[in-house]
Amino acid sequence: NAGVTQTPKFQVLKTGQSMTLQCAQDMNHNSMYWYRQDPGMGLRLIYYSASEGTTDKGEVPNGYNVSRLNKREFSLRLESAAPSQTSVYFCASKATGRSSGGGGEQFFGPGTRLTVL
Amino acid sequence: GENVEQHPSTLSVQEGDSAVIKCTYSDSASNYFPWYKQELGKRPQLIIDIRSNVGEKKDQRIAVTLNKTAKHFSLHITETQPEDSAVYFCAASIRGTSYGKLTFGQGTILTVHP
Numbered sequence: 001n002a003g004v005t006q007t008p009k010f011q012v013l014k015t016g017q018s019m020t021l022q023c024a025q026d027m028n029h030n031s032m033y034w035y036r037q038d039p040g041m042g043l044r045l046i047y048y049s050a051s052e053g054t055t056d057k058g059e060v061p062n063g064y065n066v067s068r069l070n071k072r073e074f075s076l077r078l079e080s081a082a083p084s085q086t087s088v089y090f091c092a093s094k095a096t097g098r099s100s101g102g103g104g105e106q107f108f109g110p111g112t113r114l115t116v117l
Numbered sequence: 118g119e120n121v122e123q124h125p126s127t128l129s130v131q132e133g134d135s136a137v138i139k140c141t142y143s144d145s146a147s148n149y150f151p152w153y154k155q156e157l158g159k160r161p162q163l164i165i166d167i168r169s170n171v172g173e174k175k176d177q178r179i180a181v182t183l184n185k186t187a188k189h190f191s192l193h194i195t196e197t198q199p200e201d202s203a204v205y206f207c208a209a210s211i212r213g214t215s216y217g218k219l220t221f222g223q224g225t226i227l228t229v230h231p
Binding site for chain 2: 031033040041042044045048059094105106108109110111
């Protein structure tokens, strides 16, 4: 049981290049999330997927796209990378149920450190 | 949308002292408040959480208190140890959704000096 995995761990891009960050979970969770973490700003939600087949914008979606490929996988794409997207990216997943009322633990992946030059 | 403010941004204590981190939230509909700990270079991990129908929750040296009227909640760590050194994040979740979208505070860097 690997939990939440992310690839790659590190990436350096030049401005204008594109790339896809991969995330997978083996906990049979319905909901998945992408965050970015910048110093002094906490974790900010980029996109989330409440369930397979649905995606929604979070707090900072500009410059990103996502795909919920299946229940296990949720990818984040940067179409034209910019230096402002230099950050650490975390994927997370959570089991859902109406009894949770919005609560419950989110499990995070190990993160991807992205630098855009 | 929800806004979560966290203070202080840095906190330095001596081993054995207590540490308190405070958060305020803006949306009165929020009903779930977790705290995450992130060690250097690692992923955030849940350490304790509280729901709006409870005023206080304890787990060994860690406790969380919630004041719904004032819309603030706090993390209390007693008898701090060097391994408590990390970044701590509070968060809030808006009621009515089953997918648990969290809004995080800015984080507190806690340093425990031996």
